[in-house]
Amino acid sequence: MTGRKIRTMEEFAEVSGISRPTISKYFYDPESVRQSSRARIESALEKYDYRPNIFAINQNRKLTKTIGILVPYLADPFFAEIVRLIERQCISAGFWPIVFSAHGQVELENNALATLQSLRPAGALIAPLGRSSDPETVQRFTEEVPTVVFDSNLTVGKAFVGSNNFQSIPLIVEYLCRTGEPPCFLEMPPVNPNATKRRDAFVTAMERLGLEPRIVRVAGSDWDFERIGYEEGMRLIDERALSTNTVLCSNDRLAIGLIAAAYQKGLRVGRGPGCAIRVAGHDDHPFSQFTCPPLTTVSQDYRAIAKRSVEVLFELIDGIEPTGERPEELFEGRLVLRLSA
Template sequence: MVEKRIRNMEEFATVSGISRPTLSKYFHDPGSVRATTRERIESALEQYDYRPNIFAINQNRKLTKTIGILVPYLSDPFFAEMVRLIERLCIDAGYWPVVFSAHGETELENNALATLESLRPAGALIAPLGRSSDFEVVERFTEEVPTVVFDSNLEVGKAFVGNDNVQSIGLIVDYLCRTGEPPCFFEMPPVNPNANRRRDTYVQSMERLGHQPQVVSVRGGDWDFERIGLDEGMRLISERALPSDTILCSNDRLAIGLIAAAYQKGLRVGHGPGCALRIAGHDDHPWAQFSCPPLTTVAQDYRAVAERSVEILFKLIDGEDLGEERQMHYFQGRLVLRASA
């Protein structure tokens, strides 16, 4: 027994070290949590002499049919497509999605999470900013709201769903090395963990194939990827600073900007006679097939990522126990061959 009286569930969660969602599940149905977790809760109840307000618990359980969706930048074609798929899946299941964009800014991501939590959603699907996220804010949100993380693997929430960057980058590096000069890797300062993983996998893949990795890191640090690809591409071409005639870009948006730079500098992009450069990307975002020339890339499985994310979230909302370990779901990419490489 302790002297200080615990007044509410938040205080009990803090002193016991057990998350609020887990406590809520226990008080709704003790059999819904693991036996070891149930023992911890019941031991803490005895230690702190805490008896919850059952009426308040029941009121809190009257959640809306709202599903929150948060992405770093809604104008990014990749996230726009992911949101479109997720929205449709939620609507078809009888939920109403509410979409927030962080616009690439930490403060706006924090504000969006606070606003979303105030709506008392049934659950949330979030793609965090990543490197610039306020980890404690995001983590606290995921402890209060059933949450699945997609695309950017910040270590929060009960599950992550995304692309297998190791497989997809290895796939396109193998192709480019087989069919022409080994590629250099064109990147800007990383905005999320995917960029780091893609660069590291490029280096490992080149070394595995017996080639010297050549990473070209350019200036820029916001989400205006096409502009960065254009401006820095023109500079590198003018300075004859590209170490290879084959360039693998960290993402499609950088690659489209680089293709535009080559055009403005009078260089033909493609695979064949008269072509000065081969350019490839990653993601197969909705505009990749309409660049000139159309972009060779690796396609993420947008639909599979969206469907699995929503499937797991509905399990969390229904109170299904996913286990103590955070779930990790990766989907493989698919090589898409077009005229640029």
Template sequence: MSGREIRTMEEFAEAIGISRPTVSKYFNDPASVRKTTRDRIEAALEEHHYQPNIFAINQNRKATKCIGILVPYLSDPFFAEMVRLMERRCIDAGFWPVILSAHGEQHLENEALATMRSLRPTGALLAPLGRASDLKALERFARNVPTVVFDSNVPVGETFVGSNNFQSIPMIVDYLCRTGEPPCFMEMQPVNPNANKRRDAYIMAMEKLGYDPQVVRVEGSGWEFEQIGLELGGEMLSSGGFPSSTILCSNDRLAIGLIAAAFERGLRVGHGQGCALRVAGHDDHPLSRFTTPPLTTVSQDYMSIVNKSVATLFDLVESGERNQGNRTEILFDGKLILRSSA
């Protein structure tokens, strides 16, 4: 076979004089073949520049080594960081992570689910769009694939892992009320269940402290949160539409846009003399410490959410048991992050 381009595993096995089943066994699990055989195969891979079709190998397995990861908007640094941590955990455990994004659109989320399903994954980690999701499509997927849902608590899969909004929002509301004018709450049209929970938690916390809740909703929708905060939040600043000089935003991305809008209007954000308003957010978005001024917020416990999501999925895969009908929810408390904006 000298001089021929090797295209298949059969041709590769014939060229190096090792049986096809042994070569296949090596690609499924290199440690499962003897070291001398492994060394021969790896030397031959280098010599012949052969690259096996991993997709085809996976399709022939009863249980693949593929883990699907789906998020609503991969360009958002929040989800990019979550995915980076999940990907690393999967790789370290010997799995092949496949990462897909819905780009904020239902039909793309459905296509991503179909693509993922075609790979016959061992399991999946899903952060659904939320309100825009096709619940039936998510349910069909989760019936066939062990699934852990994170961030957006859509009622599918075996387990949800996320943040305790009814702990984190009251914590920052209490801080803002103790240190200045009680906050109003700025939100946009909700895109996932977190938004509604945060509004409800704000109302509960304000009433518990003896203040009237003041919810301000701007009419923006979609996933361009910073643009909504900049444009529609800016319009509210110009019209005097905020009932308080302390503004708690539903998420950090809205707050980042609002801080930019204040800068455009010459309004100083922060504490002390000369400051026109305080702005706070939620999530500890990776860019929140780089705003001017840096954003006061509540951090989600990224590492705990990632570790628990991945560990829970691995337990499901290892046990082979599905606990559908007995879905569990695991929530992690947030931490107050004090910076100059509030």
């Protein structure tokens, strides 16, 4: 890294001895120029510190290399993890992922969408807030940029990739019924379609087993699930409002809060003798294996969801539009038996 500062492609063309249009081609796709040219460019790149101006590039190119990722709440370990996987995929495919979080608020989601759109990304992967999303804004966004929706299935975008709640919930319901008292369902705040789908799946599963589905609604409408699970747990235990010793939580974060409440109240959690309550979750989020006891849950297939979302988006970007219905790819959950239920 020596030599004078290079500011423009023109200057870089001079010092590298290659014409500017060719340099331009090179930066779009290094494969698209002759080997000898590429070698000369790259050796010049080692001597001079030059990077094309992103803004000038994007202003003129039809297709950007930017990919927008939007999640409802990045501090949620589920999203943190899935974003991590998605980013990795994008980077290794030569794209530039940019992450936005709505932090649970519509205004921020709309804001992020607007910012994202003005970045003119090649495509976007979005997990909308869900219920509190502003449908019009999301809709308008998806009309402008090729979008794959994941996790939370608003019926917008070109495709959806997520988990099959109607497979995963019955899986754990049947397990719980087979091995002990039938569960009641601790319902997460209905922030998105998953919430209601999981509840409905629970009802169906229980009825199919000839059992009465008992649902416990929780107060709160934000993303502070551990707290909600904890507070609701404290209340339920205090008021002896639990009609069964088994609780299926609609997600792991809720379960973590509930387990904390049980601990606080001296209720032993688990499926062994001497245990007062069984707690199960849904998602197998990154920290669920470290609860005490470790959480029995249904995993979401993080890798598959991330991988497939990105694949579908790349197909969209390459102009491969899905024919017929808007495709919805649902991955199956896997039972993760640990000690809490």
